[in-house]
Amino acid sequence: MIRNRDLDSFDLKLLGLMQADAQQAMAALAEAVGLSVPACYRRIRRLRQTGVIQREVAIVRPKTLGWPLSMIVLVTLERERAHTMEDMMAVLRAEPEVLEAWNVTGDHDLAVRMVARDMESYDETVKRLFVIDERVRNFQTLVVIRQIKELSPVPVAAND
Template sequence: MLDAFDLRILALLQEDARISMPDLAARVGLSAPACYRRARALREQGAIAREVALVPPSTMGWPVTMIVLVTLERDRGRIVEEIVTRLQRAPEVMDVWYVTGDHDLVLHVAARDMASYDAFTHRVLHADEHVRNFKTQVVMRQAKRAGALPPAGSIAN
C-alpha cells in the first residue's frame, strides 16, 4: 500500500526522473537513505514501470504522427492478443490501447512521411485478416505531452 511519502516520491519522479536523491528527499521530507530505499522499493514492486527519455519523434527522423482507430472483424481475446503482439513489434507504433466503443484499438503511429505510413498500413494493417477497417487522424500539433499525474483525490472536483 502506497502512503503519502510514496505518492509524493512518484509525483516528483514523474516530473524529473533524474532528480538527485538528496533533492528528492528534501522535497519529500525524508532523509536521503530513507528516500532511496522507498524509491528502490517502488521500482521493485512495479509502481515505477520504467524510466525513459521523452524524445520528440521528429528528433529521431519521424516527423509525421497519426492516431489510428482500428476496428477488428471479431473482438476475441486470442485475436486481440495476436494483433497487439504484432503491433508491439512494429517500430512505427509508439502506443497501442485496447479500448471500448466503436473501435477496438487506438494506435499512436510515427512515420517519416506519408509514403512510409502507407507502407506501414499495407505491411501491418491491410495484411491482417482480422482488421475490418481503420481510420487515420494526422496529428497537426501535439498540444500536451504525456506527463505526470498527481495522486488520485488530490485534485478538487
C-alpha cells in the same frame, strides 16, 4: 502490487517529484520530502520493485529522430478467431513505428499511436499492418496536426 491506499504522503510526494524529473539527486529528493537519503532510497527501490514505478525513460521528440508525422489509427478487428486480439497486439508490440497501442471500448477495438517519416512510408506501414491483415475489418487514420499537450505526469492524489 501496491494500491493507492498503500502509498503514504512521502510516497506520493516522491512520485510527483520523480514524474517531473526522474534524474534528481537522491539527496534533493530526500530533502524535498523530508526524509533521510537512505529512507528515500528504500522507498524508491520499493516503488520500483512493486511496479508502481514501471520504468524510467528519456522522452525524445520524434521529429528530432526523423519522424515528423504522427497518427492515431482506430482499428476494428474481425471476431471470427479466438486469438485475434492477442495476435494483433503482438504484431503491434513488435512494430517500431507504433509508439503506443490500446485495446479500447466503443466502435473500434484498438487505438494505435504511430509515427512516420513521410506519407509514403506511412502508407507502406499501414498496408502491411492493416490493409492486408485478415484480422482487420477496417481502420481509420487521424493525422496529428499539432500536439496540444505533451505526455504529462499521472496526477498524484492523496490516499482514499
